[in-house]
Structure formats: C-alpha cells, structure tokens
Amino acid sequence: MTTVAELERRVEAGEDGLGDILEVSMGPHHPSTHGVFRMDVRLEGEKVVRLKPVFGYLHRNHEKIAEHGAYLSAIPYTDRLDYLCSMTNNWGYVLAVEKLAGIPVPERAEYIRVIVAELTRFQNHAGLVGFLLQDMGASGTPLMYAFREREKILDLFESLSGARMMCNYLRFGGLRVDCTAAWLEEVRRLVAGLPKFVDEFEALLRTNEILMARTQGTGILPRELAINAGVTGPMLRASGVNYDIRKVDRYGVYDRFEFRVPLGDHGDVYDRYMMRILEMRESLKILEQALRGIPEGPIMDPKTRLRGLRPKAGEAYGRIEAPKGELGFFLISDGTGNPYRYRVRPPSMINLTILEDMCLGHNIADVVVILGSVDIVLGEVDR
Amino acid sequence: MFGEGILQGLYETARNFFGSYVDKDRLVTVQYPEERHQLPEATREFPFLLYDGPDPEAGLRCVACQICEKECPPRCIHIEKSKDKKPDFVGKQQFYPAVFDIDVSVCMSCQICVEVCPFDAIRMDNEYELSTSNRFGGLLYTKRELAKPNEYYRKIHPTEAAETDDRRAKEAEEAKAKAAAAAAAAAAKAAQVAAIPAVAANGATGNGAAPKPAEQPADKKPVNQ
Ligand code: SF4
Ligand code: SF4
DSSP states (O other): OOOHHHHHHHHHTTOSSSOOEEEEEEOSSOTTSSSSOEEEEEEETTEEEEEEEEOOTTOOOHHHHHHHSOTGGGHHHHHTTSTTOHHHHHHHHHHHHHHHHTOOOOHHHHHHHHHHHHHHHHHHHHHHHHHHHHHTTOOSHHHHHHHHHHHHHHHHHHHHHSOSSOOOOEETTEESSOOOHHHHHHHHHHHHHHHHHHHHHHHHHTTOHHHHHHHTTSSOOOHHHHHHTTOOTHHHHHTTOOOOHHHHTOOTTGGGSOOOOOOOSSOSHHHHHHHHHHHHHHHHHHHHHHHHHOOOSOSBOTTOOOTTOOOOSEEEEEEEEETTEEEEEEEEEOSSSSOSEEEEEOHHHHHHTTHHHHHTTSBHHHHHHHHHHHOOOHHHHHO | OTTHHHHHHHHHHHHHHHHHHHOGGGOOOOOTTTSOOOOOTTOOOSEEEEEOSSOTTTTBOOOOOOHHHHHOTTOOEEEEEOSSOEEOTTSOEEOOEEEEEEETTTOOOOOHHHHHOTTSOEEEOOOOOOOOSOSSSTTEEOHHHHEEEHHHHHHHSHHHHHHHHHHHHHHHHHHHHHHHHHHHHHHHHHHHHHHSOHHHHHHHHHHHTSOOOSOOGGGGSOTTO
16 A cells, blocks of 8 residues: 555655545544544545544543542543543542542442443443444444443443432542442342343344454554554454453452453454453453452441542552543642642543554545444543 | 354344333333333432421521532532521521522532532432523522422432431430530529629529530531531
8 A cells, every 4th residue: 555655745746647635524523423523534536545533622621620629529520531431430530549648448349349340341332332333334223232231231320329321429438329239139130131132232243244344354453553552441452462451450359350351363343343242241250250249348438538638749640441441540639639730541532543543545434433443432532 | 154144133133123022121211201210219410408397498408608619510509608697407506598509501410519518408309301491590590499398308319318317306306405404504503603692693694595506416427428
C-alpha cells in the first residue's frame, strides 16, 4: 500500500492516474459512530488513506469540576465518565483516594465491589458485542438480546444503589449501603442463568460466514504497536499481550479468585469480538466465586470521614481493570479539602489513538466496524 | 458446510422469538404507560424535604444548616436562613429555611445531600414523570413543592423510613429524659437556693425553665452518615 505521505506528495505534484482524494467527514452525528465523535477520513476510491479522529464534542470539564469540589462530590461525576460502567469508574476513583489518604476497606465491601464490577464488565461486553454486530448489519437482534440481559443487571443495580446507570455506589473506605441477603440471592439466580445466555449469544453469530468474512483480518493491531501506543484492556489482549490489571496489581481481593485471562493471536476485529465473549465467561467464574466467598461484616469503617476529607499532602495513582482497559485516576493533594490536581486516564481515549493505524488500507465500510471493536464511550473520551 | 453458521444463528433467533411468548426471562419489556414495573425501594429520582405532623411549615425538619447546599456537587440547592427560630422535634429552638429551592433541571440525583444531612430532613423521591413545558420555572422547586409528609416517605421507602423513625423516636425520648433530668436538677438547685435570700431564687427560676437542651442529638451520628 502506498503511504499517505507519498500519496499526498504525488497528488500535490499533480501526478495523473491517481484518482481523486476524497475527504469525508464521518460524524459527529453519524448514527454509526459511537456517540458524538468525528472522523476526518481521506479516501482514494473506497480505500482509507488517512483518518483523523476528532473529539471533544462532549467535553464537560470533568477534571476541573472535580478539582473544585470536595473529594466526596467527585464520585457522582465519575459515574458520567463511561456512563455504561459507573461502578468500575467509582472504583477507580475511590481506589486513588484510598491510596492517597490510606483508608482501609473492610472485606465484605471488597467482595461486593468485585461483584458489582464483574456484573458491570458483563453488561458492558454484552452491550459492546451487540453494538459491534449492529455496526456490521446484524440490525437490532443481537443488540436486543444483549440489552435484555443488561436490563436484568441494571435492575439489580437499581435495587442496590437506587439508580440503574448513575449508581454512585462506592465510597472511599467502603460502600454507601450494604446489600441484603435477598439481593445476593437475586444475583446468584441471575448468574446461574447467564452462561446459557452467553452460549446462545455466541452461537448466534460466532460461526456466521458473513461475520467471519467481514471481521477476520480486518483492523489488525500488531502486538508491538499496541504496546507502544499504550493500548490496554481487551484490545491489548486480543493482540496477544497478557496484561490484565486484575492479575498484575491484584487490587481489591482479586488475588483470591481463579480466572483465566483470554488472549487473542491475530489482533483483528474477530479476535476482539471473541475476547469480549470469553471475558464474559471469566467474569461469571469470578462472580460465582465471589458470591460463594462473601463474608459477613461491616461495609465501612465507622472512623472513615466522607465529608470534609483532607488527605495529607501527596499524590496517588489508582488504577483498575475497567471493562474498556486501564482506568486510572491520578490525584495530588495539597492538604486541603479538594484535590489540587485530578487527572483521569481514560482507556477508551487512549485505545482510540491508534484508530488510524488500524484503518489504513481498509474500505470505508470497515472503518465503522473497526471503530466498533475499540469499545469507546464518548463520555470518557472527552470528559 | 458453508452457510451452517447462518442457519445456526437463525435457529437461535427463532428460539428467542418463540421463547418470548412463554419464558419471562426472554421478554423483559412492558407496555409503558399502561403497564409499569414496580420500582425497587432504593430508587432515587430527586430530593424532597420532609415534615412531621400536619403543617409543612411548622413541621419542616430542615434547620437551614446549609451543609447540603455546600456539598451538592452541581450546587443546585439554594437556601436562605430564617431570622427567627422555631422548635424542632425535640423542642430545641432552631432556624428554618426561609427559602429552600432546588433546581431539579441541574440536580443529578446523586443523593449526596441525603447522605450529608444530619437532621434527616431531605430524602429522595421516586417520582419520575416530571416533564413540564415550562422551561424556567417548571423545574425550579421551592420549599412549598419540596415539602412532603413523613407518611409519604414511609410509603415510598418503608425500610429506610422505619429505621429513621426509630432512631428519631429514640433521640426524642433521650432528649426528653435529659430535659427532665436537667429540669429536676434545676428544681433541686432552685429549692436549695430558695433557702437563702430571695434575689438568688429569682435568678434560678429564670434559668430553670430553659435547661440547656440535651446536646444536639444529631451530632452523635457518625460523620459519614
Ligand atoms: S441529589 Fe445531588 S445534585 Fe441533587 S440536590 Fe442532592 S446533592 Fe444536589
Ligand atoms: S443539610 Fe439537611 S438540615 Fe441542613 S440545610 Fe440541608 S436539608 Fe436542611
């Protein structure tokens, strides 16, 4: 394939027989881009020769708002980062505050955190696969099935925390409210039924010839490039790099659970799709173990101060394996009641930076599929 | 065989389609607004203010301490403290909010105001059909629209309300007992003083009527409430 620079030089030189370079602005209101995201695509015929992601349409000044509020008041804002996964967003943030202020977390709270985080991962992956298949023309059906299961999980979140999506549930030092035995029973019942759903969901399209033709070999992300670009999460693992923060950092009580980290070997869209399906199965394994092992006890040390927390001056970085990759929060405290600096490392934004490398040389129709396999949420990309 | 995958997919779709007629797990939607899901007890939409007894003005629990106003992340609460005071549920004289507005078009239903309020004065409603065509006034709720009786709270959050009521009943009792003890002590002191000249006795009766009310009961709650 001709490189872009070379192509541009030749076009500028007025060389004949090149065809026209057509500039297409995909988005920000294109229904196939995930949210208000624009891609500035240059095409030669149908082939992509350059692609520039343009974001910022959903910028809400998240970091500065958090710096102007107390430590507690940033938690509901983190819900709105990746608005599909508020529980894991909460966790990333409270982990950073816990590191900063040295706050202990009771064991029961850690278990409930694992349970809600894995449920979050499950519904995120189910939704993502639904959207990805929708991007490829499987209009509605898989997405509907995915959302049906997701709805059951969100119902559980609602009865636990009061809200389906903006849970605002975790607190530094523990959780806002304890879960009841009846709630745990509900989760057990749900988790027992989910493997059947994953089987069906997988059977729906895994061996579908059209899907394989569209996705295998599309949007390959080589291992080295993935590492160099700082890609994390299922995308990195689809390229064959064994890096899962649940295993690397063993934050919370993840060291007590047995689960595998699925790895892909081609790094194409199909691998990324399968990665999500396999991770859903692993999440169910973790859920089963956590539901078996959950101890009784407090969910919060009564000495923990939520309101008016003033950590000693210092800095901390808390990171977790969010469904989309490494979600990190960096905090600097100057000893006052609000953070001096608050910084989010959003996985979907960093995963998005290599979009061009994956798309070059593919047809324009594949761009949508490749974008869909990255798993982005613009609330987190733009913050 | 080529096409097997497609057939397999079609089989799954058919299974889900016909299954949705018999299996509740395959059909989770309802025909809103004719049918409605029952909301879980924890559901939260927007805050409201609680009052005890029949009168929303006199029974309003809020003491205008303005903690919620300060802690609300998007700062959508506006409070103006009263000049005078009125007695609260344990009989202590407290300020009350002359103005208490919540702009629910800004409110993000985070429940932080509920968590930080030390007086059990603000709670989350579960009313969700609030749309209005009035863009500016329609979603700015004043004290009058926000005040709802405790019975309403008991209806929408029974478990939570029962806990709160129990705690408050206990606090009221403790306060009463303390006040009684303080009054008895004052009376005893007055009797003692009465033995000596009349000037001192006058002073004692003046103070005895209002014993230092039992310490602020709410302060005893853990800070992280
Ligand atoms: S729910 Fe949150 S945003 Fe709404 S008034 Fe209370 S603290 Fe403010
Ligand atoms: S924190 Fe409670 S008592 Fe204080 S102003 Fe707010 S609602 Fe009123």
